Amino acid sequence: MKIAIVCYPTFGGSGVVATELGIALANRGHEIHFITYKQPVRLELLSNKIFFHEVHVPEYPLFHYQPYELALSSKLVDTIKLHKIDLLHVHYAIPHAYAGYMAKKMLEEEGIFVPMITTLHGTDITLVGKHPFYKPAVTFSINQSDVVTSVSESLKKGTLETFDIKGEIEVIPNFIDAKKYSTSFTDCQRSNMATEDERIVTHISNFRKVKRIPDVIKVFSKIQLEIPSKLIMVGEGPEKEGAERLCEELGIADKVIFLGNSNEIDKILCFSDLFLLPSETESFGLAALEAMINKVPVISSNAGGIPEVNKEGVSGFLSDVGDIEDMAAKAITILKNDEVLERFKLNALQEAHKFDIQKVLPLYEEVYERAFKGRFKNV
Numbered sequence: 076m077k078i079a080i081v082c083y084p085t086f087g088g089s090g091v092v093a094t095e096l097g098i099a100l101a102n103r104g105h106e107i108h109f110i111t112y113k114q115p116v117r118l119e120l121l122s123n124k125i126f127f128h129e130v131h132v133p134e135y136p137l138f139h140y141q142p143y144e145l146a147l148s149s150k151l152v153d154t155i156k157l158h159k160i161d162l163l164h165v166h167y168a169i170p171h172a173y174a175g176y177m178a179k180k181m182l183e184e185e186g187i188f189v190p191m192i193t194t195l196h197g198t199d200i201t202l203v204g205k206h207p208f209y210k211p212a213v214t215f216s217i218n219q220s221d222v223v224t225s226v227s228e229s230l231k232k233g234t235l236e237t238f239d240i241k242g243e244i245e246v247i248p249n250f251i252d253a254k255k256y257s258t259s260f261t262d263c264q265r266s267n268m269a270t271e272d273e274r275i276v277t278h279i280s281n282f283r284k285v286k287r288i289p290d291v292i293k294v295f296s297k298i299q300l301e302i303p304s305k306l307i308m309v310g311e312g313p314e315k316e317g318a319e320r321l322c323e324e325l326g327i328a329d330k331v332i333f334l335g336n337s338n339e340i341d342k343i344l345c346f347s348d349l350f351l352l353p354s355e356t357e358s359f360g361l362a363a364l365e366a367m368i369n370k371v372p373v374i375s376s377n378a379g380g381i382p383e384v385n386k387e388g389v390s391g392f393l394s395d396v397g398d399i400e401d402m403a404a405k406a407i408t409i410l411k412n413d414e415v416l417e418r419f420k421l422n423a424l425q426e427a428h429k430f431d432i433q434k435v436l437p438l439y440e441e442v443y444e445r446a447f448k449g450r451f452k453n454v
């Protein structure tokens with residue numbers, strides 16, 4: 076099939092999922108066309124099955140806000156016609172489903188019928204999408220999609236509670252390519268980060284408020300009182316400066332390493348002993364899954380879809396949002412004993428395998444087949 080994928084090209088989870096999905100589909104023989112404003116960060120290699128089409132939004136002084144949706148929908152129309160695309164898969168409802176719908180309608184005028192699959196990722200529903208300024212447009216574009224998928228049961232439930240949704244929402248969980256990790260790094264370069272006797276605790280995110288970055292620091296501050304350890308903070312975002320200040324205030328600045336954005340997540344996770352994810356809300360928690368496939372147990376909040384990924388007492392532990400004491404105590408339980416840590420590491424790996432791309436990819440392919448066969452349905 077020829078599939079157009081629309082996503083955010085940044086380090087955010089939805090862009091990562093969309094990119095990895097596109098690469099995996101291309102490996103299965105599909106022709107994949109990414110359409111977005113920058114080459115997605117995880118899309119290192121283009122091939123004869125993977126194409127990237129950049130959306131340009133020309134600056135014009137009259138516009139206070141440059142009309143990205145307009146440029147995207149026009150680019151979709153042109154690309155779909157030029158490459159004879161069979162279907163459109165948009166990741167993150169805002170504004171992709173909206174622009175996708177407009178493209179669909181423009182193409183219909185020319186007798187071209189392209190089904191649209193919309194995958195809901197989380198903040199497009201739980202934070203941004205439900206804002207009254209966006210809600211009618213988000214509801215409309217979800218309802219106009221030919222198939223709607225959500226990355227967790229929790230997000231599906233939240234969407235149905237918040238929006239007046241007319242059709243089905245199918246849950247297709249996020250995934251990981253387990254094969255990629257089966258030959259894990261032997262050269263972890265752990266000694267660059269910590270001494271032999273220290274444990275390494277890691278957090279990876281976009282440092283937005285929803286990630287509760289101060290909780291990460293405070294939990295670690297308690298851990299390091301009991302266990303010699305280092306904290307590695309990976310990512311960039313608005314909460315980063317405050318986090319650096321908090322480390323100074325707590326007197327732990329020499330034990331916390333801020334690495335910024337990285338394309339070498341696996342190398343960092345390779346030498347990590349524990350992953351912290353205390354988020355306020357999280358539709359799935361792809362970062363936790365990435366930790367788990369690298370044999371890193373997870374201490375997380377029990378918000379949103381996280382319990383569908385991190386299994387209490389198996390791959391790690393879960394606490395109520397903001398319960399720093401509980402998170403620290405559970406982290407110490409895992410870290411203080413080599414045998415316990417090893418058991419959690421193996422469990423984390425085993426749980427992660429449940430989300431192997433080999434199991435998840437056929438679910439998307441089945442949705443594509445169905446949408447393609449019924450492509451005249453919503454006309």
Ligand code: GMT
Pocket residue numbers: 086087088089090092167196197198199201226249281283285356357358359360361362
């Ligand atoms: O986590 C973020 O803030 C980025 C956001 C995104 O859409 O890029 O992530 C969401 O989608 C990921 C992939 O489906 C999920 O794993 C994350 O849990 C979800 N984030 C939130 O719900 C806060």
